[in-house]
Amino acid sequence: MDNIGTHSLDFFELDHNENTKAMGRSLTNRILTGICVTLSLLTMIPLISIIVLLLKNGLPLLSASIFTELPPAAGMTGGGFGNAIIGTLVMVGLGLAISTPVGILSAIFINEYSQTSRLSRAVRFVAKLLTGIPSIICGVFAFAIVVLPNQTFSAFAGGVALSVLMLPTILLTAEQALMGVQNAYREASYGLGATRFQTIVRVVLPDALPAMMTGIMLAVARAAGETAPLIFTALFSQYWASSLNEPTASLAVLIYNFSTVPFPHQVSMAWTASLVLVAFVTIANVAAQTIFARKN
Amino acid sequence: MPIVDQQMTKQTSPNSNPPVRKDFLAAKDFNFFYGKKQALYDINIEIPERQVTAFIGPSGCGKSTLLRNFNRMNELIEGVRHEGDIRLLGKSIYDKSVEVISLRRSIGMVFQKSNPFPKSIYENVVYGLRISGQSKKSTLDEAVERSLRGAALWEEVKDRLHESALGLSGGQMQRLCIARAIANRPKVLLMDEPCSALDPIATVKVEELIRELKKEFTIVIVTHNMQQATRCSDETAFFYLGKLIEFDRTQKIFSNPSEKQTEDYITGRFG
Numbered sequence: 142m143d144n145i146g147t148h149s150l151d152f153f154e155l156d157h158n159e160n161t162k163a164m165g166r167s168l169t170n171r172i173l174t175g176i177c178v179t180l181s182l183l184t185m186i187p188l189i190s191i192i193v194l195l196l197k198n199g200l201p202l203l204s205a206s207i208f209t210e211l212p213p214a215a216g217m218t219g220g221g222f223g224n225a226i227i228g229t230l231v232m233v234g235l236g237l238a239i240s241t242p243v244g245i246l247s248a249i250f251i252n253e254y255s256q257t258s259r260l261s262r263a264v265r266f267v268a269k270l271l272t273g274i275p276s277i278i279c280g281v282f283a284f285a286i287v288v289l290p291n292q293t294f295s296a297f298a299g300g301v302a303l304s305v306l307m308l309p310t311i312l313l314t315a316e317q318a319l320m321g322v323q324n325a326y327r328e329a330s331y332g333l334g335a336t337r338f339q340t341i342v343r344v345v346l347p348d349a350l351p352a353m354m355t356g357i358m359l360a361v362a363r364a365a366g367e368t369a370p371l372i373f374t375a376l377f378s379q380y381w382a383s384s385l386n387e388p389t390a391s392l393a394v395l396i397y398n399f400s401t402v403p404f405p406h407q408v409s410m411a412w413t414a415s416l417v418l419v420a421f422v423t424i425a426n427v428a429a430q431t432i433f434a435r436k437n
Numbered sequence: 438m439p440i441v442d443q444q445m446t447k448q449t450s451p452n453s454n455p456p457v458r459k460d461f462l463a464a465k466d467f468n469f470f471y472g473k474k475q476a477l478y479d480i481n482i483e484i485p486e487r488q489v490t491a492f493i494g495p496s497g498c499g500k501s502t503l504l505r506n507f508n509r510m511n512e513l514i515e516g517v518r519h520e521g522d523i524r525l526l527g528k529s530i531y532d533k534s535v536e537v538i539s540l541r542r543s544i545g546m547v548f549q550k551s552n553p554f555p556k557s558i559y560e561n562v563v564y565g566l567r568i569s570g571q572s573k574k575s576t577l578d579e580a581v582e583r584s585l586r587g588a589a590l591w592e593e594v595k596d597r598l599h600e601s602a603l604g605l606s607g608g609q610m611q612r613l614c615i616a617r618a619i620a621n622r623p624k625v626l627l628m629d630e631p632c633s634a635l636d637p638i639a640t641v642k643v644e645e646l647i648r649e650l651k652k653e654f655t656i657v658i659v660t661h662n663m664q665q666a667t668r669c670s671d672e673t674a675f676f677y678l679g680k681l682i683e684f685d686r687t688q689k690i691f692s693n694p695s696e697k698q699t700e701d702y703i704t705g706r707f708g
């Protein structure tokens with residue numbers, strides 16, 4: 142893009158003829174800017190209409206009891222989806238607890254310890270492949286390694302499925318975040334006699350953390366809304382869960398279940414659950430961003 | 438009381454310095470390779486104690502490469518290899534008993550582009566102390582004042598020690614990097630074009646600082662600026678295509694060089 146400096150230089154130093162050319166250029170510039178602005182406004186239309194739709198259909202049932210009560214039986218009214226909210230929080234939390242350390246440590250390994258080794262290349266390749274794997278496969282995987290041996294659907298299995306789903310996003314964004322740390326910082330640290338471990342902990346990670354957080358939030362946002370990995374693993378429950386080892390409700394599966402039944406109250410509740418889900422993800426996102434913006 | 442000041446009062450003229458060791462830091466038949474590409478050929482050089490030695494030569498002649506071998510920074514690059522030896526006070530820096538960590542502490546480095554950490558001024562200065570396990574506040578405070586005074590920065594920043602170092606001017610940042618390096622109390626300071634990104638006024642300050650620092654430290658400075666070499670160095674080494682062409686008193690190199698290539702370079706006929 143032309144910056145202001147070059148423009149003013151044009152006006153100072155070039156003759157009249159060049160001057161008109163410069164004006165022509167600035168016209169093209171303005172037209173292009175206009176097109177870009179219009180297109181970016183267009184991309185906001187789907188987003189805005191989703192939000193409007195969610196508010197319109199989801200707000201009517203929104204109340205405190207939605208958060209504290211259990212889902213109504215088929216055909217009944219009232220109730221809420223407190224168990225599904227907790228289920229989603231627990232399973233996303235479990236997924237994070239597994240995938241964040243694994244993802245960040247792998248990223249540190251492939252970017253800070255051995256950038257070009259065969260193992261690093263393999264990890265990077267697998268992570269990229271995993272980003273393209275349909276989420277339902279994550280469910281099938283967790284079904285095979287957790288649900289079958291345990292003989293029960295469970296929040297734990299759901300957490301494992303979500304962790305597989307989140308891992309590649311977290312790993313790859315963490316790697317990007319590490320790559321974004323200026324090499325000059327690493328050099329300065331080594332030059333002062335720091336070990337690699339000290340350099341990573343004291344200089345590299347603090348600098349990369351905000352970008353890593355963005356990756357983690359992206360992963361959370363995606364995982365919180367996924368139904369497919371949970372249907373095979375956590376299934377659903379009408380009741381409060383008392384352990385990680387029993388079928389567990391989640392917002393995503395509740396939305397899926399309730400939006401396909403013929404009862405208007407349940408359908409309406411599915412809208413409210415969608416609104417709550419979107420609100421959660423947004424709040425978590427904004428909170429993470431402000432915390433890290435303030436820290437820097 | 439900062440060490441630099443003490444020495445200033447004790448020793449009024451630079452000539453009254455205690456006798457200097459001629460081979461404080463030395464390279465012996467040193468060859469260096471980036472993969473298959475050889476960057477240094479049979480370097481033999483003895484850098485004298487508490488003097489400023491300037492490395493000059495056209496771009497790509499291996500000045501930085503040699504400099505970065507003195508504190509084994511180049512080992513961080515994959516696929517590098519060396520032959521020959523480098524000795525600090527007569528002892529090989531490649532000896533098994535030498536820890537690269539402590540070597541880098543005793544041979545500090547200042548980079549071309551100033552690179553303070555995105556931390557406070559204070560935390561930048563004490564970084565080297567913290568990583569060596571020092572956390573006593575009084576020791577750290579003392580080191581901050583001593584180092585910042587040593588780098589002629591104390592008066593300018595003493596009221597904002599806990600503000601981010603990234604808010605300093607370019608010249609201040611570079612002096613902060615010097616302070617950070619001398620906080621480790623190194624024996625040698627390596628400076629790779631420390632003024633190339635600075636404006637003339639900041640450059641003058643850093644040059645004055647270098648002349649001051651040589652009372653305490655052995656300094657090697659890479660520079661592309663001939664005036665700078667004459668202004669602040671005692672010895673000058675001229676490199677060309679990975680070889681050390683000539684090494685002598687700075688005055689001699691710039692008034693009456695022995696080698697034709699040196700003369701061509703300093704008179705601006707090439708490079």
Ligand SMILES: Nc1ncnc2c1ncn2[C@@H]1O[C@H](COP(=O)(O)OP(=O)(O)OP(=O)(O)O)[C@@H](O)[C@H]1O
Binds near residue numbers: 474494495496499501
């Ligand atoms: N990381 C590296 N990998 C491969 N070759 C390198 C690397 N760093 C430097 N070289 C090569 O080694 C030679 C010497 O480079 P060096 O940076 O030491 O030169 P220099 O004298 O410091 O040049 P300048 O004045 O431009 O800084 C050059 O040919 C350069 O291309």
Ligand SMILES: [Mg+2]
Binds near residue numbers: 500501502629659
């Ligand atoms: Mg260089």
